Amino acid sequence: MILVSECLAGVPCRMDGKSKLIPEIKQLVDEGKAIPVCPEVLGGLPTPRSPSERRGDRVINSAGEDVTSAFEKGAEEALRICREHGCACAILKSKSPSCGYRVIHNGRFDGGLTEGNGILVDMLLKAGIPVMTEQDFLNTVS
Numbered sequence: 001m002i003l004v005s006e007c008l009a010g011v012p013c014r015m016d017g018k019s020k021l022i023p024e025i026k027q028l029v030d031e032g033k034a035i036p037v038c039p040e041v042l043g044g045l046p047t048p049r050s051p052s053e054r055r056g057d058r059v060i061n062s063a064g065e066d067v068t069s070a071f072e073k074g075a076e077e078a079l080r081i082c083r084e085h086g087c088a089c090a091i092l093k094s095k096s097p098s099c100g101y102r103v104i105h106n107g108r109f110d111g112g113l114t115e116g117n118g119i120l121v122d123m124l125l126k127a128g129i130p131v132m133t134e135q136d137f138l139n140t141v142s
């Protein structure tokens, strides 16, 4: 089983109320090979919601509010689901403060990027679950 970002499976759970459908990932879910999670929704955040970015160990939204606890709660729940389903790896949405792998927004809300992982990705890697972005995945199937 593979853990995937729910927005990549076509669910409109992103902060802007839209999805980021990747048909090949939705197909994995439809075939019962992948389980979709949205850690931010699992953490109790609404959709749509204010954009948020990591600043060190914290997550701050564009209104300046510290939303770290919701992000951590949702990531913990996503990790629990990952373990419950015995997921061997995860395919997660790039650049997100939850799901981003290797590169995320820089915390200044200026569109800039920096090296780093989302909150869920840090938890998965610590638990020994390999992570790839949607582009990494598409590179393996093209």
Ligand code: SF4
Pocket: 005, 006, 007, 008, 013, 014, 015, 037, 038, 039, 040, 041, 093, 096, 098, 099
């Ligand atoms: S938290 Fe992850 S799954 Fe949810 S909308 Fe953002 S990138 Fe997609």
